[in-house]
Protein backbone atom coordinates (compact mmCIF):
# COMPACT_ATOMS: atom_id res chain seq x y z
CA UNK A 50 0.00 0.00 0.00
CA UNK A 51 1.62 3.21 -1.19
CA UNK A 52 1.52 6.19 1.17
CA UNK A 53 -0.30 9.47 0.55
CA UNK A 54 3.06 11.22 0.25
CA UNK A 55 4.19 8.79 -2.43
CA UNK A 56 1.04 9.36 -4.47
CA UNK A 57 1.44 13.11 -4.11
CA UNK A 58 5.06 13.06 -5.35
CA UNK A 59 4.16 10.74 -8.23
CA UNK A 60 1.42 13.14 -9.26
CA UNK A 61 3.87 16.07 -9.12
CA UNK A 62 6.28 14.17 -11.37
CA UNK A 63 3.60 13.00 -13.80
CA UNK A 64 2.24 16.55 -14.17
CA UNK A 65 5.79 18.01 -14.37
CA UNK A 66 4.98 20.25 -11.42
CA UNK A 67 7.74 18.59 -9.35
CA UNK A 68 10.60 21.01 -8.70
CA UNK A 69 13.94 19.46 -9.59
CA UNK A 70 17.26 20.36 -7.99
CA UNK A 71 20.57 19.40 -9.57
CA UNK A 72 23.65 19.41 -7.32
CA UNK A 73 26.88 19.67 -9.34
CA UNK A 74 26.64 21.57 -12.64
CA UNK A 75 29.52 20.00 -14.54
CA UNK A 76 29.57 17.98 -17.72
CA UNK A 77 26.88 15.70 -16.37
CA UNK A 78 24.82 18.00 -14.15
CA UNK A 79 24.43 20.93 -16.53
CA UNK A 80 23.13 19.01 -19.58
CA UNK A 81 20.90 17.02 -17.20
CA UNK A 82 19.49 20.16 -15.55
CA UNK A 83 18.83 21.90 -18.86
CA UNK A 84 17.33 18.82 -20.51
CA UNK A 85 14.84 18.41 -17.66
CA UNK A 86 14.09 22.14 -17.82
CA UNK A 87 13.57 21.87 -21.57
CA UNK A 88 11.22 18.94 -20.95
CA UNK A 89 9.02 21.30 -18.91
CA UNK A 90 10.21 20.98 -15.31
CA UNK A 91 11.24 23.90 -13.16
CA UNK A 92 14.91 23.24 -12.35
CA UNK A 93 17.24 24.70 -9.72
CA UNK A 94 20.99 24.17 -9.97
CA UNK A 95 23.73 24.40 -7.38
CA UNK A 96 27.51 24.07 -7.49
CA UNK A 97 30.41 24.83 -5.15
CA UNK A 98 31.93 26.99 -7.91
CA UNK A 99 30.40 30.46 -7.45
CA UNK A 100 32.02 31.82 -10.64
CA UNK A 101 30.28 29.08 -12.58
CA UNK A 102 26.91 30.08 -11.07
CA UNK A 103 27.53 33.76 -11.95
CA UNK A 104 28.47 32.81 -15.51
CA UNK A 105 25.43 30.57 -15.97
CA UNK A 106 23.11 33.33 -14.79
CA UNK A 107 24.57 35.47 -17.60
CA UNK A 108 24.18 32.68 -20.15
CA UNK A 109 27.84 31.57 -20.25
CA UNK A 110 28.55 27.84 -20.46
CA UNK A 111 31.77 26.64 -18.80
CA UNK A 112 32.82 24.05 -21.41
CA UNK A 113 32.39 23.23 -25.07
CA UNK A 114 29.24 21.19 -25.69
CA UNK A 115 27.22 21.35 -28.88
CA UNK A 116 23.79 22.92 -28.38
CA UNK A 117 24.29 23.59 -24.65
CA UNK A 118 24.58 27.39 -24.88
CA UNK A 119 21.31 27.61 -26.87
CA UNK A 120 19.59 25.37 -24.36
CA UNK A 121 20.81 27.53 -21.45
CA UNK A 122 19.57 30.74 -23.11
CA UNK A 123 16.20 29.16 -23.77
CA UNK A 124 15.81 27.87 -20.20
CA UNK A 125 16.88 31.22 -18.70
CA UNK A 126 14.47 33.09 -20.93
CA UNK A 127 11.46 30.96 -20.06
CA UNK A 128 12.43 30.93 -16.37
CA UNK A 129 12.72 27.16 -16.23
CA UNK A 130 16.27 27.20 -14.82
CA UNK A 131 17.92 29.18 -12.08
CA UNK A 132 20.76 28.59 -9.63
CA UNK A 133 21.16 29.00 -5.88
CA UNK A 134 24.40 29.33 -3.92
CA UNK A 135 23.44 27.19 -0.97
CA UNK A 136 22.87 23.45 -1.32
CA UNK A 137 20.54 23.54 1.72
CA UNK A 138 18.33 26.06 -0.08
CA UNK A 139 18.09 23.79 -3.14
CA UNK A 140 17.19 20.81 -0.97
CA UNK A 141 14.54 22.81 0.84
CA UNK A 142 12.85 24.12 -2.30
CA UNK A 143 12.94 20.95 -4.47
CA UNK A 144 10.87 17.76 -4.58
CA UNK A 145 13.49 15.78 -6.48
CA UNK A 146 17.23 16.14 -5.84
CA UNK A 147 19.66 14.80 -8.44
CA UNK A 148 23.29 14.53 -7.35
CA UNK A 149 25.85 14.88 -10.16
CA UNK A 150 29.08 15.62 -8.29
CA UNK A 151 32.34 14.03 -9.49
CA UNK A 152 33.90 10.91 -8.00
CA UNK A 153 37.47 11.22 -9.34
CA UNK A 154 40.52 9.12 -8.48
CA UNK A 155 43.04 9.90 -5.77
CA UNK A 156 46.73 9.96 -6.70
CA UNK A 157 46.83 6.33 -5.49
CA UNK A 158 44.17 5.40 -8.08
CA UNK A 159 41.49 4.87 -5.44
CA UNK A 160 37.99 6.40 -5.64
CA UNK A 161 37.85 9.89 -4.14
CA UNK A 162 34.39 10.02 -2.59
CA UNK A 163 34.85 13.32 -0.75
CA UNK A 164 32.52 15.44 -2.96
CA UNK A 165 29.75 12.89 -2.72
CA UNK A 166 30.31 12.41 1.02
CA UNK A 167 30.02 16.17 1.59
CA UNK A 168 26.67 16.26 -0.18
CA UNK A 169 25.44 13.18 1.66
CA UNK A 170 26.29 14.87 4.98
CA UNK A 171 24.17 17.85 4.01
CA UNK A 172 21.34 15.57 2.88
CA UNK A 173 21.57 13.54 6.10
CA UNK A 174 21.00 16.70 8.11
CA UNK A 175 18.14 17.94 5.92
CA UNK A 176 14.42 17.50 6.14
CA UNK A 177 13.76 15.11 3.24
CA UNK A 178 10.21 14.04 3.88
CA UNK A 179 8.29 13.61 0.61
CA UNK A 180 11.40 13.92 -1.56
CA UNK A 181 13.11 11.69 -4.11
CA UNK A 182 16.93 11.66 -4.12
CA UNK A 183 18.74 10.42 -7.21
CA UNK A 184 22.45 9.74 -7.49
CA UNK A 185 23.89 10.03 -11.01
CA UNK A 186 27.58 10.16 -10.00
CA UNK A 187 29.58 7.01 -10.81
CA UNK A 188 30.14 5.05 -7.60
CA UNK A 189 32.10 1.97 -6.53
CA UNK A 190 29.83 -1.08 -6.10
CA UNK A 191 28.21 -1.17 -2.66
CA UNK A 192 28.21 2.61 -2.19
CA UNK A 193 24.47 3.03 -2.62
CA UNK A 194 23.45 0.54 0.05
CA UNK A 195 26.36 1.05 2.45
CA UNK A 196 26.92 4.81 2.23
CA UNK A 197 24.05 6.62 0.46
CA UNK A 198 21.11 4.90 2.13
CA UNK A 199 22.36 5.13 5.74
CA UNK A 200 22.74 8.91 5.27
CA UNK A 201 19.27 9.31 3.79
CA UNK A 202 17.69 7.12 6.44
CA UNK A 203 19.19 9.04 9.32
CA UNK A 204 15.94 10.93 9.79
CA UNK A 205 13.63 9.24 7.28
CA UNK A 206 12.26 5.86 6.23
CA UNK A 207 13.21 4.77 2.71
CA UNK A 208 10.18 3.78 0.66
CA UNK A 209 7.84 5.34 3.21
CA UNK A 210 8.50 9.08 3.36
CA UNK A 211 11.74 9.42 1.38
CA UNK A 212 12.78 7.72 -1.85
CA UNK A 213 16.13 7.17 -3.51
CA UNK A 214 17.53 5.61 -6.67
CA UNK A 215 20.82 5.30 -8.51
CA UNK A 216 20.56 6.40 -12.14
CA UNK A 217 24.05 6.26 -13.65
CA UNK A 218 24.79 9.04 -16.10
CA UNK A 219 25.44 7.90 -19.64
CA UNK A 220 26.42 11.17 -21.27
CA UNK A 221 28.80 11.19 -24.18
CA UNK A 222 30.70 14.50 -24.04
CA UNK A 223 30.38 16.23 -27.41
CA UNK A 224 26.91 14.85 -28.14
CA UNK A 225 25.44 15.12 -24.64
CA UNK A 226 22.45 17.35 -25.39
CA UNK A 227 21.30 15.14 -28.26
CA UNK A 228 22.02 11.71 -26.83
CA UNK A 229 20.68 12.38 -23.33
CA UNK A 230 17.16 12.09 -24.72
CA UNK A 231 17.65 8.93 -26.74
CA UNK A 232 20.17 6.81 -24.82
CA UNK A 233 18.40 4.14 -22.73
CA UNK A 234 18.72 4.80 -18.99
CA UNK A 235 19.17 2.39 -16.13
CA UNK A 236 17.29 2.93 -12.85
CA UNK A 237 18.87 1.07 -9.96
CA UNK A 238 16.55 0.71 -7.01
CA UNK A 239 16.51 -0.83 -3.57
CA UNK A 240 12.75 -0.49 -2.96
CA UNK A 241 10.06 -0.69 -5.64
CA UNK A 242 8.42 2.65 -4.80
CA UNK A 243 11.69 4.53 -5.37
CA UNK A 244 12.31 2.68 -8.62
CA UNK A 245 8.87 3.57 -9.87
CA UNK A 246 9.18 7.27 -9.02
CA UNK A 247 12.59 7.53 -10.71
CA UNK A 248 11.33 5.68 -13.76
CA UNK A 249 8.36 8.06 -14.08
CA UNK A 250 10.70 11.04 -13.85
CA UNK A 251 13.18 9.93 -16.54
CA UNK A 252 10.36 8.89 -18.87
CA UNK A 253 9.29 12.54 -18.90
CA UNK A 254 12.66 13.61 -20.28
CA UNK A 255 13.91 10.79 -22.47
CA UNK A 256 12.41 8.97 -25.42
CA UNK A 257 14.79 6.03 -25.03
CA UNK A 258 14.12 2.94 -22.96
CA UNK A 259 14.09 3.26 -19.14
CA UNK A 260 15.27 -0.02 -17.64
CA UNK A 261 14.78 -0.79 -13.95
CA UNK A 262 17.07 -3.18 -12.13
CA UNK A 263 18.60 -4.01 -8.79
CA UNK A 264 20.80 -1.16 -7.56
CA UNK A 265 23.91 -3.35 -7.36
CA UNK A 266 23.52 -4.29 -11.04
CA UNK A 267 23.07 -0.62 -11.95
CA UNK A 268 26.26 0.31 -10.07
CA UNK A 269 28.29 -2.41 -11.74
CA UNK A 270 26.75 -1.98 -15.21
CA UNK A 271 27.90 1.62 -15.42
CA UNK A 272 31.47 0.66 -14.61
CA UNK A 273 31.49 -2.42 -16.84
CA UNK A 274 30.27 -0.39 -19.84
CA UNK A 275 33.28 1.90 -19.67
CA UNK A 276 35.63 -0.95 -18.78
CA UNK A 277 34.37 -2.80 -21.84
CA UNK A 278 35.32 0.19 -23.96
CA UNK A 279 38.67 0.64 -22.28
CA UNK A 280 39.59 -3.03 -22.76
CA UNK A 281 38.48 -2.90 -26.40
CA UNK A 282 40.55 0.20 -27.10
CA UNK A 283 43.51 -1.56 -25.44
CA UNK A 284 43.02 -4.53 -27.76
CA UNK A 285 42.98 -2.17 -30.75
CA UNK A 286 46.15 -0.49 -29.47
CA UNK A 287 47.89 -3.82 -28.99
CA UNK A 288 46.77 -5.04 -32.44
CA UNK A 289 48.13 -1.80 -33.92
CA UNK A 290 51.56 -2.72 -32.55
CA UNK A 291 51.24 -6.18 -34.08
CA UNK A 292 50.36 -4.48 -37.40
CA UNK A 293 53.52 -2.38 -37.21
CA UNK A 294 55.56 -5.56 -36.69
CA UNK A 295 53.90 -7.24 -39.69
CA UNK A 296 54.22 -4.05 -41.73
CA UNK A 297 50.49 -3.73 -42.43
CA UNK A 298 48.02 -0.88 -41.99
CA UNK A 299 45.82 -1.19 -38.86
CA UNK A 300 43.10 0.98 -40.38
CA UNK A 301 42.70 -1.26 -43.39
CA UNK A 302 42.75 -4.30 -41.13
CA UNK A 303 40.04 -2.69 -38.97
CA UNK A 304 37.80 -2.14 -41.99
CA UNK A 305 38.24 -5.74 -43.10
CA UNK A 306 37.69 -7.21 -39.60
CA UNK A 307 34.65 -5.04 -38.94
CA UNK A 308 32.91 -6.37 -42.04
CA UNK A 309 32.29 -9.43 -39.84
CA UNK A 310 28.84 -9.00 -38.29
CA UNK A 311 30.01 -9.83 -34.76
CA UNK A 312 33.33 -7.97 -34.67
CA UNK A 313 33.81 -4.36 -33.60
CA UNK A 314 37.52 -3.66 -33.55
CA UNK A 315 37.92 -0.24 -31.94
CA UNK A 316 40.30 2.48 -33.12
CA UNK A 317 43.93 2.59 -32.06
CA UNK A 318 45.22 5.96 -30.93
CA UNK A 319 47.49 7.92 -28.61
CA UNK A 320 45.86 6.51 -25.45
CA UNK A 321 42.63 6.80 -23.54
CA UNK A 322 41.60 9.97 -21.75
CA UNK A 323 38.55 11.77 -20.45
CA UNK A 324 36.67 11.75 -17.19
CA UNK A 325 35.35 8.19 -17.48
CA UNK A 326 37.30 5.47 -19.24
CA UNK A 327 40.62 5.87 -17.37
CA UNK A 328 38.75 5.96 -14.05
CA UNK A 329 35.81 3.56 -14.10
CA UNK A 330 37.86 0.33 -14.29
CA UNK A 331 39.40 1.35 -10.94
CA UNK A 332 35.98 2.06 -9.41
CA UNK A 333 34.88 -1.40 -10.58
CA UNK A 334 37.84 -3.06 -8.87
CA UNK A 335 37.52 -1.10 -5.61
CA UNK A 336 34.22 -1.96 -3.94
CA UNK A 337 32.95 0.39 -1.26
CA UNK A 338 34.67 -0.54 2.02
CA UNK A 339 36.28 -3.67 0.51
CA UNK A 340 39.63 -4.85 -0.77
CA UNK A 341 40.85 -4.24 -4.30
CA UNK A 342 39.71 -7.00 -6.66
CA UNK A 343 42.41 -8.42 -8.93
CA UNK A 344 41.72 -8.56 -12.65
CA UNK A 345 44.54 -9.29 -15.05
CA UNK A 346 42.74 -8.30 -18.23
CA UNK A 347 41.31 -5.02 -16.90
CA UNK A 348 44.58 -3.91 -15.30
CA UNK A 349 46.56 -4.96 -18.37
CA UNK A 350 44.21 -2.95 -20.60
CA UNK A 351 44.79 0.11 -18.42
CA UNK A 352 48.56 -0.42 -18.70
CA UNK A 353 48.41 -0.81 -22.49
CA UNK A 354 46.38 2.38 -22.89
CA UNK A 355 48.61 4.26 -20.46
CA UNK A 356 51.66 3.18 -22.46
CA UNK A 357 50.42 4.70 -25.74
CA UNK A 358 51.73 8.27 -25.18
CA UNK A 359 55.19 6.71 -24.80
CA UNK A 360 54.74 5.06 -28.22
CA UNK A 361 53.78 8.44 -29.69
CA UNK A 362 57.01 9.96 -28.38
CA UNK A 363 58.97 7.03 -29.87
CA UNK A 364 57.31 7.63 -33.25
CA UNK A 365 58.26 11.31 -33.12
CA UNK A 366 61.85 10.40 -32.22
CA UNK A 367 62.09 7.92 -35.09
CA UNK A 368 60.67 10.42 -37.60
CA UNK A 369 63.21 13.01 -36.52
CA UNK A 370 66.06 10.51 -36.52
CA UNK A 371 65.20 9.70 -40.17
CA UNK A 372 66.29 13.29 -40.86
CA UNK A 373 69.33 13.13 -38.56
CA UNK A 374 67.62 15.07 -35.78
CA UNK A 375 66.75 14.29 -32.18
CA UNK A 376 64.05 15.33 -29.74
CA UNK A 377 66.45 17.59 -27.84
CA UNK A 378 67.24 19.83 -30.81
CA UNK A 379 63.79 19.96 -32.35
CA UNK A 380 60.79 22.23 -32.42
CA UNK A 381 57.61 20.17 -32.34
CA UNK A 382 54.13 21.41 -33.22
CA UNK A 383 51.13 19.77 -31.56
CA UNK A 384 47.58 19.86 -32.94
CA UNK A 385 45.04 19.11 -30.21
CA UNK A 386 45.36 18.59 -26.47
CA UNK A 387 41.75 17.68 -25.62
CA UNK A 388 41.17 13.99 -24.87
CA UNK A 389 38.95 13.50 -27.91
CA UNK A 390 37.63 15.30 -30.97
CA UNK A 391 35.64 18.53 -30.71
CA UNK A 392 35.57 18.82 -26.91
CA UNK A 393 37.48 21.17 -24.60
CA UNK A 394 38.05 18.61 -21.84
CA UNK A 395 41.72 17.75 -21.22
CA UNK A 396 41.32 15.47 -18.21
CA UNK A 397 43.62 12.42 -18.50
CA UNK A 398 44.39 13.49 -22.06
CA UNK A 399 47.27 11.54 -23.63
CA UNK A 400 48.54 14.95 -24.76
CA UNK A 401 49.71 15.66 -21.22
CA UNK A 402 52.13 12.72 -21.16
CA UNK A 403 53.34 13.29 -24.72
CA UNK A 404 54.04 17.01 -24.22
CA UNK A 405 55.63 16.56 -20.77
CA UNK A 406 57.94 13.86 -22.10
CA UNK A 407 58.92 15.94 -25.14
CA UNK A 408 59.72 18.90 -22.90
CA UNK A 409 61.63 16.64 -20.50
CA UNK A 410 63.75 15.46 -23.42
CA UNK A 411 64.52 19.05 -24.42
CA UNK A 412 62.13 19.67 -27.31
CA UNK A 413 60.61 23.09 -27.94
CA UNK A 414 56.88 22.35 -28.02
CA UNK A 415 54.30 24.58 -29.74
CA UNK A 416 50.66 23.79 -29.06
CA UNK A 417 47.40 24.64 -30.82
CA UNK A 418 43.93 23.58 -29.71
CA UNK A 419 40.88 25.62 -30.76
CA UNK A 420 38.82 24.45 -27.77
CA UNK A 421 41.08 24.96 -24.76
CA UNK A 422 43.79 27.21 -23.35
CA UNK A 423 45.54 24.22 -21.75
CA UNK A 424 48.96 23.49 -23.27
CA UNK A 425 50.57 21.21 -20.63
CA UNK A 426 53.69 23.36 -20.50
CA UNK A 427 54.07 23.84 -24.27
CA UNK A 428 53.95 27.29 -25.90
CA UNK A 429 50.38 28.05 -26.89
CA UNK A 430 49.66 29.60 -30.31
CA UNK A 431 46.32 30.97 -31.47
CA UNK A 432 46.52 29.83 -35.09
CA UNK A 433 46.84 26.20 -36.20
CA UNK A 434 49.53 27.05 -38.74
CA UNK A 435 51.56 28.67 -35.96
CA UNK A 436 52.26 25.15 -34.69
CA UNK A 437 53.48 24.05 -38.15
CA UNK A 438 55.55 27.01 -39.36
CA UNK A 439 59.24 26.24 -38.84
CA UNK A 440 58.59 23.06 -36.81
CA UNK A 441 60.57 19.85 -37.24
CA UNK A 442 57.50 17.69 -36.76
CA UNK A 443 53.74 18.11 -36.66
CA UNK A 444 52.01 15.77 -34.22
CA UNK A 445 48.23 15.31 -34.37
CA UNK A 446 46.98 14.20 -30.97
CA UNK A 447 43.30 15.14 -31.22
CA UNK A 448 41.25 14.78 -34.39
CA UNK A 449 39.26 18.02 -34.08
CA UNK A 450 37.21 18.82 -37.21
CA UNK A 451 39.25 22.03 -37.58
CA UNK A 452 42.23 19.95 -38.71
CA UNK A 453 40.37 17.75 -41.15
CA UNK A 454 40.64 19.98 -44.17
CA UNK A 455 44.28 20.91 -43.69
CA UNK A 456 46.11 20.19 -46.86
CA UNK A 457 49.25 18.06 -46.78
CA UNK A 458 51.12 20.25 -49.31
CA UNK A 459 50.66 23.30 -47.08
CA UNK A 460 51.82 21.32 -44.05
CA UNK A 461 54.91 20.16 -45.92
CA UNK A 462 55.76 23.62 -47.21
CA UNK A 463 55.55 25.15 -43.73
CA UNK A 464 57.49 22.49 -41.81
CA UNK A 465 61.22 22.90 -41.37
CA UNK A 466 61.66 19.12 -41.33
CA UNK A 467 58.86 17.21 -43.13
CA UNK A 468 57.77 14.89 -40.29
CA UNK A 469 54.09 14.24 -39.55
CA UNK A 470 53.03 11.96 -36.70
CA UNK A 471 49.33 11.23 -37.05
CA UNK A 472 48.10 9.46 -33.90
CA UNK A 473 44.47 9.57 -35.06
CA UNK A 474 44.90 8.54 -38.68
CA UNK A 475 43.39 11.79 -39.92
CA UNK A 476 45.41 11.86 -43.10
CA UNK A 477 45.91 9.43 -45.95
CA UNK A 478 49.33 7.91 -45.25
CA UNK A 479 49.93 6.89 -48.89
CA UNK A 480 49.18 10.41 -50.06
CA UNK A 481 51.43 11.90 -47.39
CA UNK A 482 54.34 9.64 -48.31
CA UNK A 483 53.72 10.25 -52.04
CA UNK A 484 54.61 13.93 -51.51
CA UNK A 485 57.71 12.92 -49.53
CA UNK A 486 56.37 13.68 -46.09
CA UNK A 487 57.90 11.46 -43.42
CA UNK A 488 54.52 10.17 -42.29
CA UNK A 489 54.28 8.04 -39.15
CA UNK A 490 51.17 6.80 -37.43
CA UNK A 491 49.94 4.34 -34.82
CA UNK A 492 49.45 1.00 -36.60
CA UNK A 493 51.02 2.13 -39.87
CA UNK A 494 53.96 0.48 -41.64
CA UNK A 495 57.27 2.01 -40.54
CA UNK A 496 59.77 3.98 -42.61
CA UNK A 497 62.22 2.42 -45.04
CA UNK A 498 65.50 4.20 -45.66
Ligand code: SAJ
Pocket residue numbers: 218219220221222275278282285315316317318319320321322323324325326388389390
Ligand atom coordinates in the same frame (compact mmCIF):
# COMPACT_ATOMS: atom_id res chain seq x y z
N1 SAJ B 1 39.20 6.01 -27.86
C1 SAJ B 1 40.11 5.35 -28.63
N2 SAJ B 1 39.66 4.44 -29.55
C2 SAJ B 1 38.33 4.20 -29.71
C3 SAJ B 1 37.40 4.89 -28.91
C4 SAJ B 1 37.85 5.80 -27.99
O1 SAJ B 1 41.33 5.53 -28.54
O2 SAJ B 1 37.99 3.36 -30.57
C5 SAJ B 1 39.64 6.98 -26.84
C6 SAJ B 1 39.20 8.40 -27.10
O3 SAJ B 1 40.06 9.07 -27.97
C7 SAJ B 1 39.20 8.97 -25.70
C8 SAJ B 1 38.78 7.81 -24.84
O4 SAJ B 1 39.04 6.65 -25.61
O5 SAJ B 1 40.49 9.38 -25.32
C9 SAJ B 1 37.34 7.85 -24.37
O6 SAJ B 1 36.48 8.19 -25.43
P1 SAJ B 1 34.95 7.68 -25.56
O7 SAJ B 1 34.36 8.37 -26.71
O8 SAJ B 1 34.87 6.22 -25.56
O9 SAJ B 1 34.29 8.05 -24.18
P2 SAJ B 1 33.98 9.36 -23.32
O10 SAJ B 1 34.81 9.24 -22.11
O11 SAJ B 1 34.05 10.62 -24.08
O12 SAJ B 1 32.45 9.14 -22.97
C10 SAJ B 1 32.01 7.87 -22.55
C11 SAJ B 1 30.77 7.70 -23.35
N3 SAJ B 1 30.97 6.59 -24.29
C12 SAJ B 1 30.72 6.78 -25.60
O13 SAJ B 1 30.31 7.80 -26.06
C13 SAJ B 1 30.97 5.65 -26.50
C14 SAJ B 1 29.48 7.59 -22.59
O14 SAJ B 1 28.56 6.68 -23.14
C15 SAJ B 1 29.64 7.33 -21.13
O15 SAJ B 1 28.45 7.58 -20.45
C16 SAJ B 1 30.69 8.27 -20.62
O16 SAJ B 1 31.92 7.82 -21.19
C17 SAJ B 1 30.66 8.27 -19.13
O17 SAJ B 1 30.18 9.26 -18.60
O18 SAJ B 1 31.06 7.33 -18.48
